[in-house]
Amino acid sequence: MPETPHPLDPEVLAAQALMREAGVANGDILNPDLAAARAATARFQAFLNQGGPEVTSSEHHIDATPPLRLRLYRPAGAEGPLPVYLHIHGGGFGFGGLDTLDRWKREIAAEAGIAVAGLDYALAPEHPFPAAIGQVMAALRWLREDAAALGIDGDRLAIGGDSAGGNLALGALLRLRDAGAPMPRLGAIIYGMLSTRHDTSSHQRFGGGEYGLSTAKLERFWNNYLPDPALREAPEAAPLHADLADLPPLLLQAAALDPLLDDSLTLDQRLEAAEVPHALTVYEGVPHGFIAQTGFLSKARAARVELTAALLRALR
Template sequence: MSATTPALAPEVLEAQARIREAGLANGDILAPDLAEARAATKRYQAFLNRGGPEMAAISEHVLETAPPLPLRLYRPHGVDGALPIYLHIHGGGFGFGGLDALDRWKREIAEDARIMVAGLDYALAPEHPYPTAIQQVLAALRWLRGEEAAGLGVDGTLVAVGGDSAGGNLALNALLRLRDAGEALPRLGVIIYGMLSADHGTYSHKQFGGGSYGLSTAKLERFWSHYLPDEAMRQDAAIMPLRSELAGLPPLLLQAAALDPLLDDTINLEHKLQAAGVPHALTIYQGMPHGFIAQTALLSKARAARVEVTAALLAAFR
């Protein structure tokens, strides 16, 4: 690595060494065995999820979508009555992850903000390509406003939605579809290093897409090919939020990793939000790679990003 090449922060290198010592690595979509790659990701995420706060209650529910949609609710200690709720949609290129993705982070958000948090096990590609996942996300948001969720202590008038990576795509697309349908919008959207376009010719892809920082252009290309088997769909504004009109969205919090091939997706989103007059804030976390928010036990900047999300949620629900 040359002197002019951006370097991972020392704490990231230390965290990577600890993960290697544990014999773990995130799953690789380019590996020949998809099932084993997903299993590797589950083991990696289980390591990152260790510790963190205990919840007053964690409950799981199944929504009657096609296929059925598992949903998990986290309720913190020390709060009574109906609570605001934040639905977070996990990343993984539309093809990896599940209910346990970011489990520690979601518990930390619930405790810090004194709200309920929800996670989804949306159907993965290539077995379930577009539009299954976005349909399930919309079903979950509508369920959170309904009577069954109210009976579980959810205040359906105080909802926020967010996601990381592919989950950022799904969260932003859900906001756009609710807006277009004239439905009540969540109070806040949180888009964390969103996978918002299939444009692999951006500067950040050229600078960070070789794989030295983890996520690569080749991996993103495989994820997109699984999610959108018809390449012409990559031009569809209903799938690619950066091709959509963004006016009329609720306030958005954007977070990005500085050493991420997807960095320009977030920067381009920020430019479009500014032009559309949508309230927003953007933080780019220097020295961080894609996926860093999952490592709150290891990285100070992951904890700082979590604090920022918590503050935005509190402001939105105030």
């Protein structure tokens, strides 16, 4: 790996050594064999998902285009209609599935005492924009309309996402606002992939690949997701360009060593100007994707605790 001029947290270095020893690494979108890259990501995520609390889970099929699977996690022994947090995984719109962040979602469900839902949304380039955002909207409708049968409270709902999932979560909030539909009580945008701009300071400092995610990888992800160049600055696809007024409270979390850092910093500034209640935490010494490593990183656990506290305030 190239030298890192900005030092990584010692726990990150120790975790990276364990991953090398285990022979796992995140898949590379620049690999011409996309199936092999996705398989590598699945093995990497399975390694990160080891351990954590036991919860109950169920899988559901939702009528959407393309068809959609959802996994619903519940704390062991929980009774009554539970608040629910819908989390949309990252992976550049091209990697990931139901098992992405499985341990993290189990931890949120157990710690907050709420239901947590995760999606297996359609991936690009096979399914470019707007397939995934359409599926997210279908999942939100399903969680509200079938709440009683699912044992959840559709009025106590939050939505969030990491990386590309942060894009989809923010995009869903904007669509709900524009439709005059009921809004979730909280949105969580975790190192969101919100703009196609690659000329920012954080891209210049952290986009060379030294910290995992790179500008070149992000460009490939965007090209796969938005094959029509006209959409690259369209608010519905790159929500950092949208009018952000009248959104519910938002929690923003960012990694300091991430080419996408400036997306979060700019979102923070734009939400301030739009007078949207929000909070931003930048976690120092960690790269993009760090929240998945709660088994190794104290800062991943701190970010999870911060989100859990925000969910409890909003939903209870």
